[in-house]
Amino acid sequence: MNPDRPPTAFEEKVYEALSSVPRGRVTSYALLARQVGCGSAQAIGQAMKRNPRAPEVPCHRVLRADGTLGGYSGQVEGEQLEKKRALLESEGVRFEDGRLVGKFWDFSTS
DNA sequence: CACCTGACATAAT
DNA sequence: AATTATGCCAGGT
Numbered sequence: 766m767n768p769d770r771p772p773t774a775f776e777e778k779v780y781e782a783l784s785s786v787p788r789g790r791v792t793s794y795a796l797l798a799r800q801v802g803c804g805s806a807q808a809i810g811q812a813m814k815r816n817p818r819a820p821e822v823p824c825h826r827v828l829r830a831d832g833t834l835g836g837y838s839g840q841v842e843g844e845q846l847e848k849k850r851a852l853l854e855s856e857g858v859r860f861e862d863g864r865l866v867g868k869f870w871d872f873s874t875s
Numbered sequence: 876c877a878c879c880t881g882a883c884a885t886a887a888t
Numbered sequence: 889a890a891t892t893a894t895g896c897c898a899g900g901t
Contacts, residue, residue, distance in 0.1 A: 770876095770877090773877065773878080774878095775877085775878065775879085793894080793895095794894075794895060794896085795893075795894055795895080798895095803878095803879070803880095804879080804880070804881095805879065805880065805881080805895080806894060806895055806896095807879090807880095807881095807894090807895050807896070807897065807898095808878075808879055808880085809895090809896080810895070810896030810897085811878085811879090811896065811897085812878090812896090813896060814896050815877085815896095817896095824896090827896090829894070829895070830893075830894050830895085831886075831887095831894075831895095835895080835896070836895090836896035837896075838896080839896055840896075841895095841896065841897095
């Protein structure tokens, strides 16, 4: 479920961009994908579920562009998603009716 | 085996 | 209706 594969260049790039997101802020897959120079946001999700050092990599700070949670640990539904929401709430991110309240982090500010 | 483009579904414009 | 944008899939390279 969580093989200890060494982080690849692609993942590292994603993690670095993810590190640019301060606490209490959120990003979308497409936004992150563009930062790493990828045309598919789905590749980002793949990178997350591949080798996400869960607490080390703030993959929970990656939401959909619609404001929905998206997926977590390879699941798009389940208690893991609820945990993700709770984790976001813990960081100060508020939700309403399953939607993110506020805006995404601007990489240009980084 | 790791990585990415593509196909497909859904929502907004 | 058509086009555009997003996506934690699936498959091909």
